[in-house]
Amino acid sequence: MGTVAEFDLSAYLISKAALITAELEQAVPVGYPTTVFESMRYSLLSGGKRLRPALCLASCDIVGGDPSAAMPTACGLEMLHTASLIHDDLPAMDNDDYRRGKPSNHKVFGDGIAVLTGDALWSYALEFILLNTRQVPAERLLRVLHTLINRVGVDGLVGGQVVDIQHEGIEEIDLPTVDYIHAHKTGSMIDAAVVTGAIIGGASEDVIARMSRYARKIGIAFQIIDDVLDGTASQQQLGKTPNKDERAHKATYPRLVGIAESTRRARELVDSAKKELDSFGDRATLLLAIADHICTRKS
Amino acid sequence: MGTVAEFDLSAYLISKAALITAELEQAVPVGYPTTVFESMRYSLLSGGKRLRPALCLASCDIVGGDPSAAMPTACGLEMLHTASLIHDDLPAMDNDDYRRGKPSNHKVFGDGIAVLTGDALWSYALEFILLNTRQVPAERLLRVLHTLINRVGVDGLVGGQVVDIQHEGIEEIDLPTVDYIHAHKTGSMIDAAVVTGAIIGGASEDVIARMSRYARKIGIAFQIIDDVLDGTASQQQLGKTPNKDERAHKATYPRLVGIAESTRRARELVDSAKKELDSFGDRATLLLAIADHICTRKS
Numbered sequence: 001m002g003t004v005a006e007f008d009l010s011a012y013l014i015s016k017a018a019l020i021t022a023e024l025e026q027a028v029p030v031g032y033p034t035t036v037f038e039s040m041r042y043s044l045l046s047g048g049k050r051l052r053p054a055l056c057l058a059s060c061d062i063v064g065g066d067p068s069a070a071m072p073t074a075c076g077l078e079m080l081h082t083a084s085l086i087h088d089d090l091p092a093m094d095n096d097d098y099r100r101g102k103p104s105n106h107k108v109f110g111d112g113i114a115v116l117t118g119d120a121l122w123s124y125a126l127e128f129i130l131l132n133t134r135q136v137p138a139e140r141l142l143r144v145l146h147t148l149i150n151r152v153g154v155d156g157l158v159g160g161q162v163v164d165i166q167h168e169g170i171e172e173i174d175l176p177t178v179d180y181i182h183a184h185k186t187g188s189m190i191d192a193a194v195v196t197g198a199i200i201g202g203a204s205e206d207v208i209a210r211m212s213r214y215a216r217k218i219g220i221a222f223q224i225i226d227d228v229l230d231g232t233a234s235q236q237q238l239g240k241t242p243n244k245d246e247r248a249h250k251a252t253y254p255r256l257v258g259i260a261e262s263t264r265r266a267r268e269l270v271d272s273a274k275k276e277l278d279s280f281g282d283r284a285t286l287l288l289a290i291a292d293h294i295c296t297r298k299s
Numbered sequence: 300m301g302t303v304a305e306f307d308l309s310a311y312l313i314s315k316a317a318l319i320t321a322e323l324e325q326a327v328p329v330g331y332p333t334t335v336f337e338s339m340r341y342s343l344l345s346g347g348k349r350l351r352p353a354l355c356l357a358s359c360d361i362v363g364g365d366p367s368a369a370m371p372t373a374c375g376l377e378m379l380h381t382a383s384l385i386h387d388d389l390p391a392m393d394n395d396d397y398r399r400g401k402p403s404n405h406k407v408f409g410d411g412i413a414v415l416t417g418d419a420l421w422s423y424a425l426e427f428i429l430l431n432t433r434q435v436p437a438e439r440l441l442r443v444l445h446t447l448i449n450r451v452g453v454d455g456l457v458g459g460q461v462v463d464i465q466h467e468g469i470e471e472i473d474l475p476t477v478d479y480i481h482a483h484k485t486g487s488m489i490d491a492a493v494v495t496g497a498i499i500g501g502a503s504e505d506v507i508a509r510m511s512r513y514a515r516k517i518g519i520a521f522q523i524i525d526d527v528l529d530g531t532a533s534q535q536q537l538g539k540t541p542n543k544d545e546r547a548h549k550a551t552y553p554r555l556v557g558i559a560e561s562t563r564r565a566r567e568l569v570d571s572a573k574k575e576l577d578s579f580g581d582r583a584t585l586l587l588a589i590a591d592h593i594c595t596r597k598s
Contacts, residue, residue, distance in 0.1 A: 093411045116386075118418070119421070153418075
């Protein structure tokens with residue numbers, strides 16, 4: 001992809017992010033107890049690239065579905081992602097004071113409300129999908145829920161975060177462990193986004209499997225580049241504290257193989273991911289551009 | 300109910316608790332990452348009355364359903380309940396060092412793993428129900444999931460816990476606020492247990508509504524008696540730290556209206572709950588006995 005296509009994608013992602021944010025703004029009106037709703041809105045509406053929702057809508061579209069049917073799930077994905085970030089940032093975990101350019105949730109609302117806000121967003125996401133998804137058969141909706149529930153649990157996000165915090169400060173860490181952490185902490189939800197979009201769009205098993213392979217590969221590439229940026233980008237670019245990984249002796253690709261080799265591997269994964277979409281022809285343009293963008297982004 | 304019926308119910312509840320515990324033991328084999336599975340099993344298999352699962356199975360039975368179809372949901376309810384206890388016991392929340400007669404989860408595994416174990420059990424519960432529920436139509440299973448997801452979120456458990464921790468140490472608290480906390484922190488999951496059992500059993504809307512009223516009333520009575528016991532029972536009887544409520548200036552019925560009036564109100568709620576089951580005749584024996592038991596229990 002050349003510079004022009006890159007620019008187009010950036011504009012597209014920015015406009016999609018604005019659309020998703022407007023939907024999220026409507027999705028979580030302030031209710032009682034006020035504090036927890038304000039806390040949910042604080043973390044949910046404070047920026048973010050909205051990559052997972054964008055992938056879900058694009059995935060539904062590429063398989064021939066109506067992306068508007070996937071909008072509640074796209075919003076739910078962002079709520080689940082935000083819930084995991086709130087818990088990850090807690091002092092008992094990654095202990096990060098900044099997120100998306102603002103103080104982390106627990107710095108504003110306290111640790112107790114932060115734990116409860118994560119819990120609240122978790123169930124709010126699934127209930128939002130249940131209440132707002134239209135014209136999707138019950139069997140298919142069950143599968144969407146199952147996919148999301150699986151990817152946030154021990155087989156996904158939680159599993160990745162457990163292994164991650166267990167390896168902080170430990171010098172001996174191998175690449176398979178780092179791959180496990182990346183595949184679970186990041187890959188799982190990228191996969192959930194793409195797979196749920198395909199399920200809602202009515203894709204065949206074969207197509208869902210191919211889309212899932214695409215997602216898993218770009219998910220790991222995304223996290224490798226995240227680690228590279230953590231060591232090279234500024235706090236303003238990242239919206240969170242840079243150099244955290246090194247200070248916490250985090251298990252990262254750059255720490256094990258260096259920045260150049262990390263970037264090469266991310267590129268390799270992205271190229272392999274793009275091949276999974278060969279059969280879609282022109283319909284794949286957007287998902288191909290997103291894959292490329294993962295390697296070239298600066299924040 | 301006389302002494303003999305009470306004794307029979309106790310024996311019944313003990314045998315049901317053993318059955319549920321055996322099911323839970325099978326339901327969560329140790330997987331990878333080991334720590335989080337051991338932590339889940341530690342909290343899940345360390346005793347507990349298993350009241351919510353017992354109510355779910357009894358509710359399915361009373362409406363004419365096959366209780367075995369409700370067993371995965373019964374187990375899931377206990378997982379969700381345990382997840383909420385792990386988060387509630389955290390230092391950032393109720394800060395309780397003991398639960399079910401043993402050190403709380405975070406005292407053994409640390410705060411970070413405790414947060415993640417709650418998150419893990421949350422999704423494990425729903426996935427366990429999805430994977431193991433047999434012969435229940437998709438529409439009905441979706442409704443079971445929706446009920447559970449709703450009752451653990453801002454409209455249920457989380458909402459109650461938020462208001463609870465916000466009122467700790469505050470002298471001015473009114474009875475409606477205490478009712479809100481009890482109805483949400485405790486009533487919601489008792490309601491979820493009874494309602495999901497009825498849904499799985501194929502109950503009509505009218506029956507589900509009546510069962511829900513029964514559940515909401517015994518749920519509040521249960522929490523009022525819990526507060527009374529907190530001030531009068533020993534640590535050995537409770538399995539958790541007694542007198543915690545008073546020390547934390549917790550919003551409780553005894554603090555506002557005294558122990559005698561609290562006990563009278565609990566009795567009134569239980570009697571009213573039992574009336575909701577009038578039309579079931581003899582089939583209601585078990586649920587009537589459970590309602591009575593709530594007021595007469597010593598731990």
